[in-house]
Amino acid sequence: MMETVLVIGGDRRLSFLAEELTGYFGKVVLCVETEDRGGRSSVNKHINIEACDADSVAEIMRQADIIVGPVPFSRDGVHIFSQGKEKVRIEEFCKGLREKQILFGGNLPAKVISEAEKKGVFCRDFLRMEEVEQENALTTAEGAVAEAIGLSVNNIHSGKSMVLGYGKCGKAIAGLLKEWGIDTTIAARSETALAQAGEEGYHTVLMKDMSDVISDMLFIFNTVPARVLKEEEISVLKEDAVIIDIASAPGGTDFAACERAGIKAVLSLGIPGRYSPKTSAEILLRAILEEREKMVEL
Structure with a gap:
């Protein structure tokens, strides 16, 4: 699949997920800064993944076919959850959504779903998927x-x-x-x-x-x-x-x-992202691929 995927916010599991997604999609952009359990900054160095910061995320969003947010999508109701210092405001994020995109995330806030649906964006909540x-x-x-x-x-x-x-x-x-x-x-x-x-x-x-x-x-x-x-x-x-x-x-x-x-x-919040980020990323990857396949069949 040649779609562009934007992975935004989150913890270490989203960094692992971005890496896994490069094997299935044409372009993967990672807008996330994570830390490992020792508190050290974890910078993704994989050459198949592009990076962007909070200031440039709006531009990347216009190119993205699929957007993958964190689990949970937000902890304060104002920003997209990120373990790192950079934060993206939900309000600004919603402005960048466009028709026919697919948005994944965990516990998607009602206001995000509402704004997405108004723009013709397909929302898929990880935490409403039985297997996940x-x-x-x-x-x-x-x-x-x-x-x-x-x-x-x-x-x-x-x-x-x-x-x-x-x-x-x-x-x-x-x-x-x-x-x-x-x-x-x-x-x-x-x-x-x-x-x-x-x-x-x-x-x-x-x-x-x-x-x-x-x-x-x-x-x-x-x-x-x-x-x-x-x-x-x-x-x-x-x-x-x-x-x-x-x-x-x-x-x-x-x-x-x-x-x-x-x-x-x-x-103790976000346990999967802290204790088993790679396994947790594989769980999300399977869900994304299955949902994408369903939409292709429609």
């Missing part, structure tokens, strides 16, 4: 558990774990813990979800009752994007317990209460 959601949940689970191990002073097999929420990411985290033989409890607001979790072999508790059992937990993973870990629950935790909160900002944990109690807790 499933694979993304698995990479998120691996990273969340890795982060918990790094944060704790305990071996993860030495204590009990709790997962709050039983959606895709909650199930993936619980599944990984189960494979490792770790005693795991699922806390959820839905009795239906708890019934399913019980059938899978987990201990279960309604979220409103979790204060009764959370004091036994050393590792707690929250996936619920609402304040569910309040001072009441945090005050009874073991002093060496850790909380990994992967819910959308601001998370579901009272981090101020954790600090007062001396509990280690982190809001």
Whole structure:
């Protein structure tokens, strides 16, 4: 395919994705500055990838047939998410869209979708694609558990774990813990979800009752994007317990209460891009190629 692809914003996974895209498209332009986990600037040096900065992105957008944005597309609602220092304003980005382009991104904001559709741009949200959601949940689970191990002073097999929420990411985290033989409890607001979790072999508790059992937990993973870990629950935790909160900002944990109690807790966002950027890029690549093939067939 001879289309021009613009990859904009994001983290290391988009740098890997740009590299992969060169094998399928005529021209790939990368407008992203990323850093590795050591905080060092990661400059893409592949000769098949052109580079542009925030000031020249509008010009490149006019040439692009496909635009690939980050996951999530934005974290502040104003700028396209970028791990680096350069930021592109969503408002300016929308001005550069043109008819018949294809826009990919994760959790595309409503105002971006609205402006894109007005201009005849086809929007494809990665996080609304079943296969991407499933694979993304698995990479998120691996990273969340890795982060918990790094944060704790305990071996993860030495204590009990709790997962709050039983959606895709909650199930993936619980599944990984189960494979490792770790005693795991699922806390959820839905009795239906708890019934399913019980059938899978987990201990279960309604979220409103979790204060009764959370004091036994050393590792707690929250996936619920609402304040569910309040001072009441945090005050009874073991002093060496850790909380990994992967819910959308601001998370579901009272981090101020954790600090007062001396509990280690982190809001861990963008795990796939930080822990497995190459694998995560391959997941997005497959989604792009599949969607592009569908559109060619129409």
